Amino acid sequence: MISYYHMMIFIIIIHCIVNFDTLVNRHYQYDTPVGKCFRMFVIGVIPLYVIDGLWGFFYLYRIRIPLMITSFFYFMMLAITVLLWIRLIYIRFSQITLYLIICYYSGIVYFLFTLVILVINIFNPIVFSVDQQGMYHIYLFRAVLLIIQSILFFASSLYLLHLMKIVDKNMHLHILARAMFGLIMAVMLLLHMTYVPAPFYSIGCLIATCCYYKFIVENLKDDHYQELDRLLRREQEYKKQINNIELIANTDPLTGVKSARAYSEAISEIDDLILKDKLQEFGVIVFDVNNLKSTNDKYGHKMGDILLMTAARTIIKYFTDNDLYRIGGDEFVVMLKGKQFTNRKMILADFETEIENNVKNKGVIIASGISIYRPRQDTCYRLIFERADLRMYDCKALLKVMEQSYH
Structure with missing residues (x-):
């Protein structure tokens, strides 16, 4: 169990290294709505990792009150990351289909549902509880929450794969990467439901984020560099045209000397x-x-x-x-x-x-x-x-x- 929170430290470090450009680059802060949403997601999972690591530490040493608090916020962060993820897809693809808009608002409903369930859990344990000896117990609604999250990830991923049939081919890699992200998270949630003392969800976030960065962010960088190169060539052409215009304006059309x-x-x-x-x-x-x-x-x-x-x-x-x-x-x-x-x-x-x-x-x-x-x-x-x-x-x-x- 010691390896649980040690693993979370490792996950946080890898996450920050892989997504360093996303975290510090002003392009993701101010440029495009999709860039800002992805940066928000990358930042949003860091508290999840921290809380998950603390949970593993308190679980190991049977520290009752901190374990209850971290468990409460852990489930809240699960709901928030789902909401951030679906929002990222919604911002990018809402102009294509109503289905993803429904998924987005389903994510909001799920977040509110999780909040209500966790508040009820304080008075009547239906998700988890921690006894006086610090032992962690799980109940039916823990599985319900994880299954709903898994369904949201899985449903959005399936529809993204469906979109590949109707969108332009240059969008296929972007859609496939997002779909794989959702499928990875859906699988990790199911594993997390079956085995408590392992950070499956955090591992899934790390793997999915790395895949997203590799296949989308780096691809966007290449597209951005190509766009910059195209704009540079266009600027050079404009300068050449301006120079030609200036040459024409500064030349007497009849004699060819200066005007x-x-x-x-x-x-x-x-x-x-x-x-x-x-x-x-x-x-x-x-x-x-x-x-x-x-x-x-x-x-x-x-x-x-x-x-x-x-x-x-x-x-x-x-x-x-x-x-x-x-x-x-x-x-x-x-x-x-x-x-x-x-x-x-x-x-x-x-x-x-x-x-x-x-x-x-x-x-x-x-x-x-x-x-x-x-x-x-x-x-x-x-x-x-x-x-x-x-x-x-x-x-x-x-x-x-x-x-x-x-x-």
């Missing part, structure tokens, strides 16, 4: 660097395509579009498209940074040489004006741009004169 939207974002970044006094080696070149209006009027907008695309390709020959923005109908801007800033004079000289040749050969004509950032004088990007814009208009006027002299 006015991207230009506004770049201005904000430059202004932020100026405000923090972190901007170094920076310049702006403003470009304006000559004769766009006359081309549109004379040859149509299609030819005007070709002129703009040709102008963009001409600028890209000398300046990277990553720093080139189309900011208006015929206006472009290059923000000079890094090597382009260092080599700006040579690059701009080569560009202006090509434009002069274009004036002679009736090619695309692009006016340009450059301005360099002056630390502690330029308090914002607009001041740099305005100087470059003024110089561009001077260049534009000069190119007009050159056009007239050649043609």
